[in-house]
Amino acid sequence: MVNPVHPAPVHRCGVHGVPEIIINKVVMKELDIWYGKIHALKSLNMNIFKNEILGIIGPANSGKTSFLRQLNRLNDLELNYKAIGEVLLDDKDIQSINPEVLRRRVGMIFALPQVLPISIYDNIAYGPRMHGTKDRKRLDAIVEETLNASFLWDEVKDRLLESATKLSGGQQQRLCISRTLALDPEIILFDEPCSGLDPISTAKVEESMLKLKEKCTIVLVTNNTKQAARVSDRTAFFLMGELIEIDTTEKIFTAPSDKRTEGYILGKFG
Amino acid sequence: MKTTTKQKIAFAILFLCTVIVVLPVLFVLAVVIKNGWPAINWEFLTTMPRNNMKAGGIYPAIMGTIYLVSLSTLFSLPIGLFAAIYLNEYAEENMLTRLIRLAIVNLAGVSSVVYGLFGLVMFVTFLKFGVSILSGALTLAIMNLPVIITASVEALASVPYSFREVSRSLGASRWQTIRHSVLPFAIPGILTGAILSLARAAGETAPILFTVAAFYLPNLPHSVFDQAMALPYHLYIISTQIPGIPQQMRYATALVLVGIVFSMNIFAVIIRSKFRKKKKW
Structure with a gap:
């Protein structure tokens, strides 16, 4: 299926992208979002490809987070929220999927590391337990596997039962990644995941993203355009609730077709 | 300057x-x-009153107060807690919920003798529970409800919203979220509020005056439909109704009552300080 507005490129040439067959993981059709009278997202048409890292950039109030929270229906928790249009996940309207099941398939990492004040182990086991996994051995395996995937295992393997709040900010954020991975999601949404982290922690989070891409589809909202340039295969630029441009990261950062994209990337506003 | x-x-x-x-x-x-x-000793705490209550102990009054407080907790804590969960976690902000909140705040300010009269009409007369421990405990429970609800709502509201968001984002249902990501962190605050309100219930005279309290009973109550003696009321009658009671006995009774209320308050403080140590977000 080809997006009528933004035709899919023949091959992806993000920093780490390799040409491969393109499958649409998510398709959005004429999506509008309101919070009360605020029109947060305006008739959005776009696709997310399977196994890509899609970077979303744009100034504050451009609709990036509204867009992200639509994908796992976290917007449903907001008061006065209303949406029109379709979001298709694997060709199925997400409104017809039970939100609890959907959120298991579409995981989310928040801007600030949001660990629960319980043990490292319990943080990771939280999701599987909520979905009925009680078997201790299975949970042990999930904890080790997901901590390895976020490169945290070696740092915390001896203190899994200590409170997660004792970890540093960067470790907490990687713990959040593990916690999301524990549900084996198909898509992971990153909402400015490195905004509170130092450069070394940021590098570690980015490293795990690139590894995760092999298995999952990643949407990365970031205020840091350099981060989008570093890790994403394609980049979309949002402004005032509108999608201005979406293309390969290389194209967006070297030859954007819209003046506003160029202005934002060069730091003229935002 | x-x-x-x-x-x-x-x-x-x-x-x-x-x-x-x-x-x-x-x-x-x-x-x-x-x-x-000087008047407090083992006999005073564990024996029945003798000689027109001029001698002997206050055992039945202590037990009566313990019965009343425990039974009223049994009613007020679950109801208050569930109401608070509904108000803070489920209810939408509209005219009705605003009205309910207003009612709760006002109920907390109603004087206790009014609750006593309400208990007399509602439980003793209308529901035909008679003058009994059940009527008294229910009256105390109704009096405590607004306090427990207010304390519980505050405890729930103090749990960061992000906990709920994280839990929901991990696919937990609304109830799972409340059960696993909100309540565990609110329980100490809820308990503190509940214990403080119980301490108040232990010390109140007016609500039990018409609903349960007996002047003198030769035996301990056998069921919740029996009358009972209670410390605050006992203190009131030996201070005003019976001449010739040794001064020491009155103060000793007061000391026992104050002691019970105080130890409950201290217990609440301990729970709260433990909670503060654990709370790190």
Whole structure:
């Protein structure tokens, strides 16, 4: 299926992208979002490809987070929220999927590391337990596997039962990644995941993203355009609730077709 | 005037006010302990009153108060907690919920004798529970509900919203989220509020006056439909209704009552301080 507005490129040439067959993981059709009278997202048409890292950039109030929270229906928790249009996940309207099941398939990492004040182990086991996994051995395996995937295992393997709040900010954020991975999601949404982290922690989070891409589809909202340039295969630029441009990261950062994209990337506003 | 002088005067006034707050409490305690302590002994705490209550112990009154407080907790804590969960976690903000909140705040301010009269009409007469432990406990429970609800709502609201968001984002349902990501962190605050309100229930005279309290009973109550003696009411009658009671016995009774209320409050403080140590977000 080809997006009528933004035709899919023949091959992806993000920093780490390799040409491969393109499958649409998510398709959005004429999506509008309101919070009360605020029109947060305006008739959005776009696709997310399977196994890509899609970077979303744009100034504050451009609709990036509204867009992200639509994908796992976290917007449903907001008061006065209303949406029109379709979001298709694997060709199925997400409104017809039970939100609890959907959120298991579409995981989310928040801007600030949001660990629960319980043990490292319990943080990771939280999701599987909520979905009925009680078997201790299975949970042990999930904890080790997901901590390895976020490169945290070696740092915390001896203190899994200590409170997660004792970890540093960067470790907490990687713990959040593990916690999301524990549900084996198909898509992971990153909402400015490195905004509170130092450069070394940021590098570690980015490293795990690139590894995760092999298995999952990643949407990365970031205020840091350099981060989008570093890790994403394609980049979309949002402004005032509108999608201005979406293309390969290389194209967006070297030859954007819209003046506003160029202005934002060069730091003229935002 | 120099800034430092002004500051010293301000501090002095603040300190004085604090002392004025604390002094009466210390004074009351001192008087009660000084006059009551000599009369407190094992016999006083564990035997029935004798000789028209002029001698013997206050055992039935202590037990009556314990029965009343426990039974009223059984009613008020679950109902109050569930109502608080509904109000804080589920209810939408509209006219009705605003009205309910307003009612709760106002109910907390209604004087206790009004609850006593309500209990008399509602439980004793209308529901035909008679003058009984059940009627008294229900009356105390109704009196405590607004306090427990308010404390519980505050405890729930103090749990960061992000906990709920994280839990929901991990695919937990609304109830799972409340059960696993909100309640565990609110329970200590809820317990603190509940214990404080129970301490108040233990000390109130008016709500039990018409609904349960007996002047004198030769036996302990056998069921919740029996009348019972209770400490505050007992203190009231031996202080005003029976001449010739040794002064010491009155103060000793007061000391036992104050002791029960105090130990409950201290228990609440301990729970709260433990919670503060654990709370790290």
